[in-house]
Amino acid sequence: MGLMANQEQRKLMVSVLYLVSVSTIQYSFGSQERHFKWEVAYTLWAPDCVEHSVMAINGQFPGPTIRARLGDIVVIQLTNKLPTEGVVIHWHGIRQFGTPWADGTASISQCAINPEETFVYRFKVDKAGTYFYHGHYGMQRSAGLYGSLIVDVAEGEKEPFHYDGELNLLFSDWWHKSVNEQEIGLSSKPMRWIGEPQSLLINGRGQYNCSLAAGYGNSSSTSPPECKFQGNKQCAPQVLHVLPRKTYRLRIASTTALSSLNLAIGNHKMVVVEADGNYVEPFAVPDLDIYSGESYSVLITTDQNPNENYWLSIGVRGREPKTSHALTIFNYLPISASKLPTSPPLITPEWNDYAHSKSFIKKLLALMGSPKPPTNYHRRIVLLNTQNKINGYTKWAINNVSLALPPTPYLGSIKHGLKHAFSQRKPPENFPNNYNLMKPPTNPNTTTGNGVYILSFGITIDVILQNANTLNENVSEIHPWHLHGHDFWVLGYGEGRFSQKDVKKFNLKNPPLRNTAVIFPYGWTALRFVADNPGVWAFHCHIEPHLHMGMGVVFAEGVRRVPKIPAEALACGLTAKWLMRGNHT
Template identity: 35%
Template sequence: MTSMDCFEKQSIVVNSELTPTIEVTRGQVLEVTVFNELPTDWPQVTEGITVHWHGLDMRGAEFYDGVAYLHQCPITPGTNFTYRFTVDETPGTYWWHGHAGVERVDGFYGPLIIRPNGTEALAYDEERTLLVSDNFHGEANAMTFGLNRPFDATKQTNASGGWVWVDLPQSVLFNNRGMFADCGMGPYGNAKPIACKPAAQWVPPGRSEAQPWAAPTNKGCARYNLTVEAGKTYRLRVINTGSLAYQTLCFEGHNLTIVAADGYPTKPLVVSCLDINLGQRYDVLLKANQAPGNYWLTARPQFRPGSAAGYGVLRYSGANASALPASPAPQPDTLAPWTLAQLNQVRLSADLLGASANRSLAAHLGPNGLSPPGAAARVLLLNNTQPLLSSGQLRWALNNVATYKTPSCQPTLNQIKAQPQYLDQHARVSAEKYVNYDMLQTGNSSEPMVYMADSATPQAEPVAGQQFVTVGGGDVIDVIIQNMPANANGGDYRPGVGNNRTAMEQHPFHFHGHHFWVLGHGTGRWNASAAAGYNLLDPSFRDSYTVFKDGWIAIRFRADNPGLWNLHCHIDYHLFMGQKVYFLEEAGLISQPPPDFPACPATCTYNFAAWAPGTVKQMFGSSGYPARR
């Protein structure tokens, strides 16, 4: 049991530690043996766990990328598996996390720091790693069960139950510390400001006046304090490890200098606050150049009205460790997110550009360094919507396809390696095969519905299936991700009421197997004329980037990394609901799967199954998990 924010709950720990750090020197072989010792009644939407190495290209190690049923079968309870690969990435800040269900929301993640195998030019006195995470009191996989029940009220029954959103996080944590009683809680979508009144540096264990709701065994909680010494410069490795919230991070009275984004050095950029979305990492320099004392460290979620803010303390050595800052606590909804113009200022370091690029800084530099390659051989448009399927289920989709995990029970990459014509053989099989969305398990004989995102005849109506793009040959590929209204492209079949479902959300898209150049972004609809405004000189080079409401982004990558790579939204619940597409790259050069991979189960869980309340109770019982529904 943990009590990270003064609410006692079960979390996933590794070697009895929350979110442990892995450090490795570039060029070393990393071996990590994962033992799955989760209890057998832990609610899961897959049969086990996997580990993804977020931000690593995994060249030559494509089977170790760690997406369940895409690269490997999960590590089931009571078994273990060793990930083993050479780390050949730019030294910097990365992270590892679960990628089977949504188990990383329960703490199954941690920093991954790649050190240079020589000296580093960046000057600072000390460094810290700062994890920023939104925190839910329920067990994460249990919270997803309600997402699969009918959204359409006419298709809900007492047995099926109805669609239930996960709502807002109960708190925001810094390095697993926070206090959920700091803020009032508004209902989901609440447009009214909420009040936050942080009152203590720590809360003692057990039930007390400060936490009358607590169990006698509650371990209490402590506010995160970042302690610094006056006059020193600190490198902060900031990672947004949350599951829902885009965060604005501020250190009262102190500016930050951005020096790296998603592992790659950037032009130094001074900001008053740092905007960081899910999956992103920024390395920033903080100078302890103010009068010694206590200052607020705050994280304020954006685009989620009613969300609580998170409060830590930037404490100068010698300041009163029991005292909070004397200034009023900054409130949620009082600070706007970065504009597109501000975001455009995060650009590649000049040391990585051109033929004279410093080759000790980055892996896989071409003859022109990290300058983006010339015109794209292909341009792929991915329209992002939130359709209502004929089953009454609400999904997230790209080009009208909501991509599920399983069927079948074998990893897709294995099947493609064994059957080079796999995608052709299974393309657009009869949709009738999976109209039964109550189905929970499938056998190995089940076949997927395969859709091709770049097909000459795009999918006209929303469907559930597996969506692929085939690329390779070192081709330069442009991908346009276009945010569209929820009901666009025939996405809501209900007369009248469906026409009103026009909302859009921001989405942090992450690309496995690649960093990409962010050539441009804008509001409204993308068209080909936007290419005239692309930044081809020194764009951001990222693996995770935000598509804003009513907006688009244009990214470019070179298809030269054999494997099967997932492009997906990093909001866990959007990913679970289908917001992803798979890029099959250099299929003929994919290596052989490791012989010691976890064994695949005879039957496997279909994550788009309805997960009706009766089914959940039958599989997992009804005790121990507050969010079980």
């Protein structure tokens, strides 16, 4: 296969050795401002060996990795170089305490940055962990606007586990249909679904028309040919070089538009130690489910036969997969990366083996000493997830309201009392008692809306995410819900309809803190968080087309406590008009 020449191998040996010693070097600096100057522009790129337009940062896809240390101030000066589109970037997992305008959500935290204009994101990273960033306007994440954001522990501090080196893995999925056409299809009557992705990408690299694992004998005339990469092709896999008898931290994040994934590394167990920037009680698994919006750290010990290489593979879960596994080589140096593993890549568990997924997710428990949830909640919001039709258009709705974001961002309009900026009607706290979760919705009252859940500052909120049947008989889908501005405790998962008696099954002792949690088909998931972060925060399904079709809600809390919002975040819609008039309502 020729993935690497000898000279390259030697160079990489050096960098692996550097990585091993990096913890001692890095920790000699104090907390600081980390400055980045970025330009977002389209470029032609071949993420999966097929050329396509990609939304790149400084000409790179995925965007540059941000690496900072707990307590640092990250400053990103973002210039929009798209011809006609606005842009924003969301720093997924960063809670933005004190800087809610830097959350990077168009229509919610700020006005989209216009072409040729610059916006400065400035925020503190106050929790070590594995994060990522991505576009949060229209479906620009699907266009490739994403990258990794890694926060190391503070100077002099140590992670609660040992590792000799680390490897970074950002997963995504990729379509050959342009995002513009995907959006048009979703907004068409009848709706045209985007379908399954053409490829899965590991650090922005996949192989559509060839296979790294073509050499395993059972290839037929229909199976793809072996991949040949001339030089440094954009779709050549990033080989993961390791040394034998070491422990590596794999930082893993998924920014897929749609796909739930399962990761496995041939012969190697993974010890899960972190989820969404929060430590968990370590536990070992042979494979790992990861949903869009989630991140994990796992520890791998390179204790296998050092004369072999191993496949790292990801495959689709939760939807009938039509997409090949993404592969790369877990390469035991000093042997050649081009030596194929002796066994073919591992096969992902059956896509609909939800028992496997649930068994995994229930193993996630907060590391001892983690913050515990309040024992009682003040307000419970039950959110029914349904697929609906509104005037023939297919939508996703929450308690029968499909979110249609307003042109004026909520943060500014709420702060400045501009009540015409969005519906003042309170969105529903629950759904009708007689709603049949097991049947396609009838939804005579489904509507679009943009009302806000106003949360009294400092109270404890329980959210029950309730799944249901889609418009198709006997189909209920997985939805990973992501909350901005917060971590939440995941108190429990259950089957069927949530009821009061389920409360006693809640884990209040060591529930994991996360920013993203999944609901399984026909099931419910219970979350708890404290509304202690002044701002306006999106809470939504992290599947890009689902959000585009209305699958989200908006929480506002303590907005009066938000300090002066930079004018740059308000230069659109009614806030711009109001400020340009000299603040006269």
